[in-house]
Amino acid sequence: MPRPLWTGAISFGLVTIPVKVVSATQDHSIHFRQVHLEDLGRVRTRKVCELDGEALSQDEIGKGYELSKEQTVPITDEELDRIPLPTAKAIEIVAFVDADSVDPIRISDSYYLAIDGQVAAKPYTLLRRALERSDKVAVAKFAWHNRDRLGLLRVREGAIVLHSMRWPDEIRSPESLAPRQVELDDDEIDRAVQLTDTMALDSIAGFRDAYRDALEELIAAKSEGRELPEPAEGEEQGEGKVVDLMAALNASVEAAKESRGEGGGGEATVHAMRPRKKTASKKAASSGKATTGRKAGASGKTTGRKAGAGKTTAAKRTTGAKRTARKRSAS
Numbered sequence: 001m002p003r004p005l006w007t008g009a010i011s012f013g014l015v016t017i018p019v020k021v022v023s024a025t026q027d028h029s030i031h032f033r034q035v036h037l038e039d040l041g042r043v044r045t046r047k048v049c050e051l052d053g054e055a056l057s058q059d060e061i062g063k064g065y066e067l068s069k070e071q072t073v074p075i076t077d078e079e080l081d082r083i084p085l086p087t088a089k090a091i092e093i094v095a096f097v098d099a100d101s102v103d104p105i106r107i108s109d110s111y112y113l114a115i116d117g118q119v120a121a122k123p124y125t126l127l128r129r130a131l132e133r134s135d136k137v138a139v140a141k142f143a144w145h146n147r148d149r150l151g152l153l154r155v156r157e158g159a160i161v162l163h164s165m166r167w168p169d170e171i172r173s174p175e176s177l178a179p180r181q182v183e184l185d186d187d188e189i190d191r192a193v194q195l196t197d198t199m200a201l202d203s204i205a206g207f208r209d210a211y212r213d214a215l216e217e218l219i220a221a222k223s224e225g226r227e228l229p230e231p232a233e234g235e236e237q238g239e240g241k242v243v244d245l246m247a248a249l250n251a252s253v254e255a256a257k258e259s260r261g262e263g264g265g266g267e268a269t270v271h272a273m274r275p276r277k278k279t280a281s282k283k284a285a286s287s288g289k290a291t292t293g294r295k296a297g298a299s300g301k302t303t304g305r306k307a308g309a310g311k312t313t314a315a316k317r318t319t320g321a322k323r324t325a326r327k328r329s330a331s
Contacts, residue, residue, distance in 0.1 A: 005023060007019070008091060008142075011091065015127070017120050018115065019116055020115075021114075023112075091113075091151065092141050092142065094139055096138050098135075106171060107165055112159050113153075131153070191246065191253065
């Protein structure tokens with residue numbers, strides 16, 4: 001079991017359950033160090049005071065709140081510890097709600113709650129069974145790192161999970177990001193729903209981080225002096241292209257069927273998008289001779305302007321020639 005991050009108790013009405021909090025996730029990302037390219041020496045980040053330029057150790061660094069560019073208020077850890085936090089050593093359940101009522105965007109980090117001693121086994125199991133039978137999740141308040149936090153308790157594979165949650169005022173409104181009103185055909189919506197059904201999976205447990213796999217292969221090849229692996233060819237994504245939406249949906253459904261081994265079957269057909277406005281050629285056809293007349297008139301005016309411009313140019317040339325002749329005769 002990983003090292004506990006926090007110890008305390010779940011407060012469940014008059015029931016107290018001693019628990020230890022352990023991380024529910026692991027970081028499998030590949031981390032790099034900053035190095036000097038010439039000799040691969042480690043490059044470290046130094047914490048330097050901007051006033052005297054001295055490098056500081058951790059015990060010389062404290063907290064401060066900047067009221068303005070000219071004024072900073074120092075805050076000590078002892079002062080923070082004196083602030084009353086009723087949930088300092090307790091995860092206090094305050095309500096039970098339906099799981100579907102919790103917006104996933106509010107869920108942050110996740111932790112497992114393990115029993116802290118055999119005395120906690122029975123009340124822990126009682127809470128777990130109550131959550132399972134009621135099909136609800138528990139909303140709780142707890143304190144961590146001198147902050148009052150909101151949490152969510154649910155059951156996963158026989159263990160109680162604590163999800164740290166964001167407060168409502170920490171979620172930005174997406175109102176300004178919503179797209180403008182667009183028109184969709186029922187056929188397009190039906191085809192999109194069919195695509196979701198075709199791509200449906202019972203579990204996402206089989207997904208892997210393909211980038212990390214390729215990165216590990218690259219590191220192994222360089223460390224062993226082998227030839228570097230060839231980069232995988234990916235499809236180029238067009239930027240800003242206007243596509244036939246129904247054709248794209250039909251092709252996507254067929255591709256999804258083939259990837260699941262269902263075969264094409266020839267069901268999907270590509271339908272051209274119905275134009276919502278008259279095209280230029282149709283407008284011209286409906287207007288008939290009037291359009292031709294306007295074009296002719298416009299063409300005539302243009303020709304006249306060009307002819308006038310030609311006469312002006314010729315006159316300028318004649319005047320220039322006369323001036324040159326007068327100058328020569330005067331000399």
